[in-house]
Amino acid sequence: AMMHRYTFIIKEAPYTRLCSTKNILTVNGLFPGPTVHIREGDTTIIRVHNKGTQNITIHWHGVKQPMYPWSDGPAYITQCPIMPGKSFSQKIRLSDEIGTMWWHAHSDWSRATVHGAIRVYPKRGDTYPFPRPYAEVPITFGEWWKSDVQAVLTEFKSNGGFPNNSDAFLINGQPGDLYPCSKPDTFKLAVEYGKTYMLRMVNAAMNSILFVSIANHKITVVGSDGSYTRPLKTDYVAISPGQTIDCLLEADQKPGHYYMAAKAYDSTTDNTTTTAIIEYIGNYTPSSPPVFPNLPMSNDTKASTNFTWSLRSLARKVDVPTHVDTKLYFTLSVNLRPCEANNTCAGPRGQRLATSINNISFVSPQFDILHAYYYSLRGVFRKNFPRFPPFVFNFTADSLPATLLNPTRDTRVRVLEYNNSVELVFQGTNLVAGIDHPMHLHGHSFYVVGAGIGNHDKEKDPLKYNLVDPPLMNTIAVPKNGWTAIRFKANNPGVWLLHCHLERHLTWGMDMAFLTKNGKLPGQQMLPPPPDAPPC
Ligand code: C2O
Ligand code: CU
Numbered sequence: 001a002m003m004h005r006y007t008f009i010i011k012e013a014p015y016t017r018l019c020s021t022k023n024i025l026t027v028n029g030l031f032p033g034p035t036v037h038i039r040e041g042d043t044t045i046i047r048v049h050n051k052g053t054q055n056i057t058i059h060w061h062g063v064k065q066p067m068y069p070w071s072d073g074p075a076y077i078t079q080c081p082i083m084p085g086k087s088f089s090q091k092i093r094l095s096d097e098i099g100t101m102w103w104h105a106h107s108d109w110s111r112a113t114v115h116g117a118i119r120v121y122p123k124r125g126d127t128y129p130f131p132r133p134y135a136e137v138p139i140t141f142g143e144w145w146k147s148d149v150q151a152v153l154t155e156f157k158s159n160g161g162f163p164n165n166s167d168a169f170l171i172n173g174q175p176g177d178l179y180p181c182s183k184p185d186t187f188k189l190a191v192e193y194g195k196t197y198m199l200r201m202v203n204a205a206m207n208s209i210l211f212v213s214i215a216n217h218k219i220t221v222v223g224s225d226g227s228y229t230r231p232l233k234t235d236y237v238a239i240s241p242g243q244t245i246d247c248l249l250e251a252d253q254k255p256g257h258y259y260m261a262a263k264a265y266d267s268t269t270d271n272t273t274t275t276a277i278i279e280y281i282g283n284y285t286p287s288s289p290p291v292f293p294n295l296p297m298s299n300d301t302k303a304s305t306n307f308t309w310s311l312r313s314l315a316r317k318v319d320v321p322t323h324v325d326t327k328l329y330f331t332l333s334v335n336l337r338p339c340e341a342n343n344t345c346a347g348p349r350g351q352r353l354a355t356s357i358n359n360i361s362f363v364s365p366q367f368d369i370l371h372a373y374y375y376s377l378r379g380v381f382r383k384n385f386p387r388f389p390p391f392v393f394n395f396t397a398d399s400l401p402a403t404l405l406n407p408t409r410d411t412r413v414r415v416l417e418y419n420n421s422v423e424l425v426f427q428g429t430n431l432v433a434g435i436d437h438p439m440h441l442h443g444h445s446f447y448v449v450g451a452g453i454g455n456h457d458k459e460k461d462p463l464k465y466n467l468v469d470p471p472l473m474n475t476i477a478v479p480k481n482g483w484t485a486i487r488f489k490a491n492n493p494g495v496w497l498l499h500c501h502l503e504r505h506l507t508w509g510m511d512m513a514f515l516t517k518n519g520k521l522p523g524q525q526m527l528p529p530p531p532d533a534p535p536c
Contacts, residue, residue: 004044006036008058010082010114011051017144017174018167019181024113024149025052025105031173032140032204033116036092036103040123044092048082054150055081056110058090060118061242062101062226062474064443065093067527069370069494072442075107077497077513078370080536088534094120097226097445100200100244102140109153109503112143115204120226129314130222130231133198133248137189141212141239141262141274142170143205153507160339160353161346163504169205169262169274176261176275177289187276189260191251198222199247203239206503208264209304209436209477212237213293214278215258220248221311227445227472228314236296238265238304240438242475242501255280257290265296265304266435301453304436305479309451311471320447320467321421321487328414328424329456330357331389332439332478332500332510334432335407337361348432354508355500356407358389361509362499363411367536369513370495374529385412385512395429395455396481404431407509414512416490418519423449425456425485426478434481437505441514443496445472446488456483475501493518493526 013029014021027033038044048058059073071090072078082088098120105114117138122128143166145152156163168175168182177183191197199219203210213236221232223246231248239245257280263273277290296303335354339345347353354361365372365380372380393404416422424446426439449465465485478484499511518525 002039002042004038004042006044006046008046008048009051010049010056018146018179020146022148025110027114027116031113032142033114035116035138036118037121038092038094038118039121040098041094043094045089046092047087047089049087050082050084053084055083055107056105056114057081057107058103059106060092060101060103062097062244063092063118064095064097064492066095066492067525068093069443069496069526070529070533073106074442074497076364076366076368078495079368080534081107082534086534088532089530092118098122098228099223099226099246100202101226102202102204102244104204109149109206112145112149112206117200117202119200129228130248131196134195136198136200138172139199139201140172141201141203141205141210142173143207144168144170144175157507159346160351162353166206168272169210169264171260171262171274171276178273178275188279189276190279190281192281193251193255195251197249197251199249201239201245201247203241203243205241207241208266209238209240209438210262211265211295211303212239212260212262213295214249214260215291215293216253217249217258222246222248224311224471225445225473225475229471230312230314230469232310234307235294236307238307240475240477240501242438242440251280255282255284257286259290259292261293261295263295263298265298265300301480304477308477312469313471316469318447318469318472320449320470321489322467323421324423324487325420326416326422327387328422329388329427330424331359331395331427331429332357332437333359333407333429334435335361336405336432338406354407355505355510357510357512358386359407360385360412360512361407361409362511363409365411369413371529371533373495373515381411381413383413383415383515385414387414395427396434397430400431409509412512413495413515416514416516418490418493418517418524420490421487422490423485423487425483427456427483428478428481430481436480437478437510438475438501439478439498440475440501441496441498443492443494444488445474446486448473448476448484449487450485451479451483453479453482490514490516492516493524
């Protein structure tokens with residue numbers, strides 16, 4: 001395996017979007033940030049140097065970091081933040097990941113502008129399990145606020161209500177020509193008739209699952225979240241924040257100009273549509289404007305689940321655990337917290353919005369859990385995160401009693417024995433409001449063995465689990481008022497965050513961590529911590 005090196009300099013740079021200019025936090029002055037190129041199984045060292053004015057951490061989303069949680073990056077989970085003027089050398093240690101992953105800031109809301117793609121190519125001499133594409137094209141979706149993103153965060157944290165909606169969605173950093181002052185910079189992809197292009201999609205948006213479609217063209221999904229999938233021909237995709245989708249676009253239509261368009265699936269965010277243009281090379285007069293695709297309606301839950309539930313592993317038979325050692329059942333809720341006496345809060349009922357898993361709203365510690373565990377420091381976290389919700393009710397009923405609303409606030413982890421087979425059922429609830437939760441687990445991929453709408457039935461639903469060819473993912477949208485079951489092996493000692501990838505839900509407390517113990521044999525144990533890990 002080869003060793004690659006990169007330097008990431010975190011610094012501010014001026015960017016102009018939607019007719020106004022502001023300074024944003026970037027890596028090396030780029031937005032979106034630089035792409036990391038790696039071959040399967042290789043290791044990369046990235047020296048992250050913070051030349052900004054605020055603390056930051058960087059996470060390698062979808063990278064398993066076997067035996068090396070030290071580089072994973074979530075603030076106060078595996079490291080303390082890198083302070084301004086300081087640096088930290090992080091590793092990208094691959095296991096079996098292939099395709100597209102990404103990196104992003106994992107502190108405050110910095111990931112809005114601090115993110116980029118990770119491309120993992122087959123080993124030298126190996127090929128893709130599909131015809132070699134003529135070109136590979138990054139398609140990174142993002143979100144843009146005209147105001148300062150940290151100010152948006154500070155404001156809704158203090159008033160307890162919803163964050164201000166962003167002002168645009170972006171494709172490769174550009175809002176696209178439906179937005180003001182954006183036409184000349186719209187992302188354009190020049191294609192040659194008859195050729196096939198691989199689109200490496202990353203949803204780096206903060207708070208929205210996106211529907212994406214290309215006018216007149218079908219696309220073929222061939223991978224997601226760093227694994228290959230069975231080829232799936234489709235008119236559109238639904239991509240969760242955190243998720244990646246690799247797909248093939250065949251330039252097989254009448255030469256012309258065609259829009260690629262993306263808009264939010266969910267009701268709370270704005271209705272705007274970001275665009276890019278697919279332009280055939282050649283001599284012809286294109287239609288003006290370009291042909292626009294059909295996108296599902298923004299409240300079309302069926303369109304979202306139909307796509308997500310169609311994904312399968314490429315292999316006809318995968319190594320999904322058939323025997324389960326640890327069964328977990330996690331409820332995902334939007335909650336309320338009482339408002340402080342001397343404050344007025346902008347959430348429902350004059351309270352603060354909160355989120356929870358098993359009715360525990362995660363409180364970030366002041367010192368990172370991983371180092372506290374390694375050095376046996378007391379008082380940072382507790383080990384008794386519940387395996388089941390503290391009370392069972394009709395989770396998806398239309399009106400739910402107000403007594404269920406207030407979660408406990410705590411910093412707890414669930415301890416897993418090395419190599420345990422874990423089954424985890426996520427159950428969405430209709431407290432305050434039912435909404436999709438794109439759940440992401442650090443340090444692992446998991447098989448998505450089942451999903452449905454309504455309450456999970458622990459007798460009947462497991463009989464329908466797909467234990468043959470379920471997709472291997474690291475982020476999965478648990479549908480609004482529904483459930484999703486996953487299975488994984490706890491074969492990676494360390495501390496691994498599990499959270500909703502909607503940034504506001506993460507901020508409100510929809511996270512917890514697994515603490516996986518070392519195995520007995522060498523090679524089943526965490527490597528020692530890096531000497532330059534940032535101090536708290
Ligand atoms: Cu994409 Cu916890 O991260
Ligand atoms: Cu959520």
